[in-house]
Amino acid sequence: MATIKEVAERAGVSIGTASNVISGTARVSKARAAKVLNAIKELDYHPNEIARSLKVRQTKMLGMLLPDITNPFFSDIIRGAEDAALERGYLLLTANTDEQVEREKRFVSALRSRRVDGILLVAAASKSEAHLTGAVAAGVPIVCLDRIVPGFEVDAVLVDNVRGAQECVRHIIRSGHKTIAIIAGPRELHNARERLAGCRAALKEAGIKLSEDLVMQGDFREEAGYRLGKELLVRRERPSAIFACNGVMSLGLLMAVDELGVKCPEEIALATFDDLPFAHSFHPHLTAVAQPANSIGYQGANLLIDRVEGKRTGDPVIVRLSPELKIRESTRGYRPATPAGETAAGMKREMAK
Amino acid sequence: MATIKEVAERAGVSIGTASNVISGTARVSKARAAKVLNAIKELDYHPNEIARSLKVRQTKMLGMLLPDITNPFFSDIIRGAEDAALERGYLLLTANTDEQVEREKRFVSALRSRRVDGILLVAAASKSEAHLTGAVAAGVPIVCLDRIVPGFEVDAVLVDNVRGAQECVRHIIRSGHKTIAIIAGPRELHNARERLAGCRAALKEAGIKLSEDLVMQGDFREEAGYRLGKELLVRRERPSAIFACNGVMSLGLLMAVDELGVKCPEEIALATFDDLPFAHSFHPHLTAVAQPANSIGYQGANLLIDRVEGKRTGDPVIVRLSPELKIRESTRGYRPATPAGETAAGMKREMAK
DNA sequence: GGGATCTTTTGAAACGTTCCAACCCTGGAT
DNA sequence: ATCCAGGGTTGGAACGTTTCAAAAGATCCC
Numbered sequence A, B: 001m002a003t004i005k006e007v008a009e010r011a012g013v014s015i016g017t018a019s020n021v022i023s024g025t026a027r028v029s030k031a032r033a034a035k036v037l038n039a040i041k042e043l044d045y046h047p048n049e050i051a052r053s054l055k056v057r058q059t060k061m062l063g064m065l066l067p068d069i070t071n072p073f074f075s076d077i078i079r080g081a082e083d084a085a086l087e088r089g090y091l092l093l094t095a096n097t098d099e100q101v102e103r104e105k106r107f108v109s110a111l112r113s114r115r116v117d118g119i120l121l122v123a124a125a126s127k128s129e130a131h132l133t134g135a136v137a138a139g140v141p142i143v144c145l146d147r148i149v150p151g152f153e154v155d156a157v158l159v160d161n162v163r164g165a166q167e168c169v170r171h172i173i174r175s176g177h178k179t180i181a182i183i184a185g186p187r188e189l190h191n192a193r194e195r196l197a198g199c200r201a202a203l204k205e206a207g208i209k210l211s212e213d214l215v216m217q218g219d220f221r222e223e224a225g226y227r228l229g230k231e232l233l234v235r236r237e238r239p240s241a242i243f244a245c246n247g248v249m250s251l252g253l254l255m256a257v258d259e260l261g262v263k264c265p266e267e268i269a270l271a272t273f274d275d276l277p278f279a280h281s282f283h284p285h286l287t288a289v290a291q292p293a294n295s296i297g298y299q300g301a302n303l304l305i306d307r308v309e310g311k312r313t314g315d316p317v318i319v320r321l322s323p324e325l326k327i328r329e330s331t332r333g334y335r336p337a338t339p340a341g342e343t344a345a346g347m348k349r350e351m352a353k
Numbered sequence C: 001g002g003g004a005t006c007t008t009t010t011g012a013a014a015c016g017t018t019c020c021a022a023c024c025c026t027g028g029a030t
Numbered sequence D: 001a002t003c004c005a006g007g008g009t010t011g012g013a014a015c016g017t018t019t020c021a022a023a024a025g026a027t028c029c030c
Helices: A003-011 A015-025 A028-042 A049-056 A074-088 A101-113 A130-137 A161-172 A190-205 A221-233 A247-259 A295-309 A346-352 B002-013 B015-022 B028-043 B049-056 B070-087 B099-115 B131-136 B163-172 B190-203 B222-233 B247-259 B293-308 B344-352
Strands: A061-066 A091-096 A118-121 A142-145 A157-159 A179-184 A215-217 A241-244 A269-273 A287-290 A316-321 A324-328 B061-066 B091-096 B118-121 B144-146 B157-158 B180-184 B215-217 B242-243 B269-273 B287-290 B320-322 B323-324
Touching: A003 A015, A003 A028, A015 A028, A015 B099, A049 B049, A061 A074, A061 A101, A061 A295, A074 A295, A074 B070, A074 B091, A091 A101, A091 B070, A091 B091, A101 A130, A118 A295, A130 A142, A130 A221, A130 B049, A142 A295, A157 A161, A157 A295, A161 A179, A161 A190, A161 A241, A161 A269, A161 A287, A161 A324, A179 A190, A179 A221, A179 B320, A215 A221, A221 A241, A221 A247, A241 A247, A247 A269, A295 A316, B002 B015, B002 B028, B015 B028, B061 B070, B061 B099, B070 B091, B070 B293, B099 B131, B118 B287, B131 B144, B157 B163, B157 B287, B157 B293, B163 B190, B163 B242, B163 B287, B163 B323, B163 B344, B180 B190, B180 B222, B215 B222, B222 B242, B222 B247, B242 B247, B247 B269, B293 B320
Parallel strands: A061 A091, A061 A118, A118 A142, A142 A157, A157 A316, A179 A215, A179 A241, A241 A269, A269 A287, B061 B091, B061 B118, B118 B144, B144 B157, B157 B320, B180 B215, B180 B242, B242 B269, B269 B287
Antiparallel strands: A287 A324, B287 B323
C-alpha cells in the first residue's frame, strides 16, 4: 500500500505538506493541495492509521466486552454502541466473555495492548479486580453497561431493574394472581438481585408474603428456566403465575410449559424481564419488561467517548434508564378458580381495595 | 503506560534484550529473563501492539462487515468468526452496513486504513466494485460469507440455498399442498435468487406449475413479510401454504396470519428459510431451513486467516455448507378440504405416485 | 530597494516496537 | 598463549505518521 511519502513524491511536495493536506492541520496553497489530492486518488492511498495512532497516541477504537453477542439483548446494545461510536469516528473491537472472568481478563489485556481509547464493559467480574482497576489507573476509561461492579467506580448506564420487575409483578398481582413464582438470576449479579428486590417490593406492597419456595434460584440460562419451570409446574400447589428474571430463562420456561401441556394464559400466567425481539410474532405473546438495550449502548458509548476526549472529567456518572412494561396475552385471560358466588368482576373490585 | 524502554531500564538490560524475552525471538539467559519478567509485572507493562503492528506490518485484527448484527443469523455468524479468530490470535473489528453499499465503502476504507489483516464480508454490494477489488489488489484478503458478489472472485462460504429451499418446498408438497406461495427475497441478492430457484425446482419436479402471482417480491425485511403475507391471505383463492425466503420476513408473515385470524397449521401451512433461535419455545413452531450460521463464520474466519498467513494461495475456494430442514408443527396437521369420498389417507396415496 | 510581516513549505525528531549486524565473553582446542 | 565457536547482548535503523521550529517566499509599505 502506498505511503504518504510516495504521495508526496508524486505530488512533488514534502511529506509535511502532504500530511497537512490530508489532515487539514495547516493551510496549504490550492495548487499544491490539488496535486496531493490527485496523487492520493491515483495511488489509492489509505492513510496508515496505525502509524498515526502511534504518533498521536489514540486509536479511535473502543473495546466492547460482553457475555455473548448471540443474546439479542446484547446485540442490541452493541448496535447502539456502534451507532454512537461511528457518529463520533470510532470503531468497535468486540469480544465475548461468556461470563467468564478469565476471558474478561485476557480480553482487557488484549485491548490494552491494542491501545483502545476506552472500553465498554458488560462485566463478567462480580467484584472489583485488578484487571479492571488497573486499566482505569493506566488511563483507559471504562464504562459499565447493564451491570455495575461493586467497588469499581466508573461511569455506567443501567436500567432501573427494581422498578421494571416491580411494575411487572404489580401488574401480575392486579390480574388476580396470588401465588406468583419467581425464577431469579444468579446471586452474584447485581442486576439479578435488583430484579428480585423489585419482585419482593411489589408483593410486599400488595400485602402478599412471598413464601421462599416460590423463589427459584436460576442463573440466567435457558436450561435453568426449563428445569426450574418444570419443577414449579408439577407441584401439587402450582403457582398461578411465573415471572422469569431474564429473557433466555423465559425461553426454557416456555418449553417446560409446553412440555407439560399447561395452557398459557388460561392455566398459567407468564411474564419475563427482557423483551425478545420476536415477541409480537409468536405465541404466547409474552408480557415483558422491555429494556432500552439500544439506548444502553448508545448512551454508554457517548459517555465513554466524552471521557476519552476529555469532554467530561471528575466523578463517575450513573445513568439509569427506564424499562417499559409491555403487557401482552401471556398475563391476560387468566381466570382464577373463584370461590362460588364470586365473579371476575367481583374479583376486580376485591383487588381495588 | 509503560514502554519496553522503561521495562529494559528497570531490569537493567538493553531494549533489544527486553524485546527478546517478551517475544521469545532469541535466547536470553535465565537471570536476565527473570529480571525482565519481573519488571514487566511491576510496571504492569502491556506491549504496545500498535508500535508492533507498524513494524511487523500486521495487526492481528480482522474486519467484519455485515448488514445488521441485530439479526440473529448474522450475530451467529459473528460468534463463529470470533471464536475462530480468537483461537488463532486475532480480534474482530465489526461494523454494520445496513445493506447500504455506501456504508460498505466507507467501512472498507476505514478498515484498510486501520490495516486489518483481512476482511470477512457479508456483502451489501451486488456487483463487483472498486472498493472490493481495490482492497484485494492492495493485498487485503477478503472472504465472502453467506453471499457471493458476482464478478468478485474471492474465497467464500455459503450455504446451499437451492437445496435448502427445494427440500423445504418438497416437504410442503408432500404434506399435501398444491397452491404454495413464496415470499421471495430481493432480486439483487444472489442467495435470494438461489432460494427462489430451489422452490421452483421442487415444484417442477412435483409437476406443479407455479403461477407467477404466487411469487411475491419481497426484500428480506419484516414489513415485506407482513404486507405480502396479508395480500396473499385475503385472496379469494388463498394459497394453502406460504414459504418465506428468510427469517425476518417470516416474522412479518406471522403477524399477518395472526391479524387476519388465520390458524396455522390448520388453515395455512407456513415455512421459512432461516431458523430463528427461539423457534422451539414459541408457537407456531415454524418449519424452517436452518442455516449453519456459526459454521459460516467459523469456517470463513479460518479460510481468511489461512490466506492472511499465507497458508493457502492460489484460486479462490468456495465452501458450501448444507442447511438442515427442521420440520415442525407449522407444516403439520394441515387437512386439505378433500373432495367427497377422499380421505387424508387416500390423499397420501395419491401423493405417492 | 529594503525591511517588516505574513503565509507556505520543509526537514527532522519522535512515537514504541522489531530485527539484524556487530560486539563481547567464555571456554575449549591447538 | 592464541584462536575459534558460539551464546548472549547491544545499538541503531526502520516502520509511516505528526508536529514544530526554521527556512523560504510573497506582499506590502515607506
